[in-house]
Amino acid sequence: MKVAIVGSGLVGQAWAIVYARGGCQVQMWDGSEQALQTGYEIVKRQIRELQACGLLDNPEDVTGRLQICSSLEDVLDGVDYVQESLPEKVEIKRQIFEQMDTLAPSGVILASSTSSIPASAFTDALAGQNRCLVAHPVNPPYLIPVVEICPAPWTDPDVVLRTRQLMDQIGQKPVTVNEEVEGFVLNRLQGALLREAFRLVERGVVSVEDLDATVKDGLGLRWAFMGPLETIDLNAPGGLKEYCNRYGGMFQRMSLEQTSTEPWSDSLVERLDQERRELLSADELEKRRIWRDQRLMALMRHKRSEAQ
């Protein structure tokens, strides 16, 4: 497989690593020559770092599969699949997809990394609209496998299938989002939990620190290797149906208090931020992000070492 990376910012860089690590030939391009060079250097450095962390073998082979191209025409030459990762503006997406649809032979899949713009918003006028879709990674995709595949209404089902197969092949975990919903699936689940978290802190039920502990020392443990539905399926002798019969009433009563939809208030955000800053000062954020990535790498190594 030969893949084009269009846009060499943070997201494009991470994708380049994922595809090259997964055995694909990767061609990178960016509208800015400077950004392309910088991105390419960062990718090569990160490949060495991932090897040092035990998350990548044969760094020379991986780097050897990377190539930079000086034009959009060049980067699309001979590829099977394009991963676009330009800024999150619908006009930018519209323009680049128009150019890509003109330049790339039919049969080449055109995927966008967008987290917030549905494919239908920038592919509606294209002759090749049925080969376009969203393939939304979670940052950074070389540590977090899930990729949300979201077609436009006119996307060919075979394009969805082939994109899923590509993700499987490179070791990512594709999930198909069948409808263009705001936030796809991951952010909708996160949003539902965050909103209840914000409500509970706003109401004074729990502190920021204790709320996080409830997840990291409780709820989040099973979710790191099972999903929420498998979790409840195993939490009643007869499986999911029995769980729902037993606890559905409780969950329904709670939901009656979980319907607020107003914007998060400034005062609440201020308070949450203040509680966080007491736990971790602003100048420690960057150090903690490094800790987070190391913990994530260790967790991924752990998951890989366990039989599935």
Place this chain on the structure above:
Amino acid sequence: MKVAIVGSGLVGQAWAIVYARGGCQVQMWDGSEQALQTGYEIVKRQIRELQACGLLDNPEDVTGRLQICSSLEDVLDGVDYVQESLPEKVEIKRQIFEQMDTLAPSGVILASSTSSIPASAFTDALAGQNRCLVAHPVNPPYLIPVVEICPAPWTDPDVVLRTRQLMDQIGQKPVTVNEEVEGFVLNRLQGALLREAFRLVERGVVSVEDLDATVKDGLGLRWAFMGPLETIDLNAPGGLKEYCNRYGGMFQRMSLEQTSTEPWSDSLVERLDQERRELLSADELEKRRIWRDQRLMALMRHKRSEAQ
């Protein structure tokens, strides 16, 4: 510290292990002599199993700290703290707390393991109402550290504090639930996420399998060692406040579609159950639970081996 376990069913057994492993002297009692003997044997066996899994040292010492008692009076003799784990019926709780409040000297903390009944519902008439509270474990507490501490309005703040200290001392993770809300904190967070999961599957946006993958290969990875608030705090350069400014609008738009509160419909539950049964047949549930506990044990060992 000397702890009384009142009720030797599944929850009481697990608590006995946790307290004894944590260095407490543990006295167990159950209204049924037979249940007490059975529970005691199971506890001793599980202590050996936990040692075999690397989750407990010195099993003889731990078992040596356990003792069974033939009456409620005996089990309360000389203890600092009582952990009640009888069936989830308010009348049962009311009766046992009345007896315990009469028999145990003032100063002894009386805690209930209930997941669904607020302490105020069964301690309102007690002379010692201010020493009563809920200490709700997640099953099984010897693998999952979080314990929700939920006082009644009349509980002495010092009783909350001392219960938290006891949990810290035995290696559990206490979180304080300041108000008697339905489902405390953990199940409210779970409920919010589950409801959105059910909505997305019902609407056909995602399959049961892909929904679980979105969490176990994405969202749940960070939550296993950070909470949801620390997660967003680290996900924007300037921290939580900047994250909320950037993404608050998206989360608010989603929330407008996340307000349904009706009971989970039979047809939806049927469909979810059917999709789960295609992934895991009913006769494999028990085997999968053993797998789950082994994965959980491995994850806890992993977390312990990582520097915090």
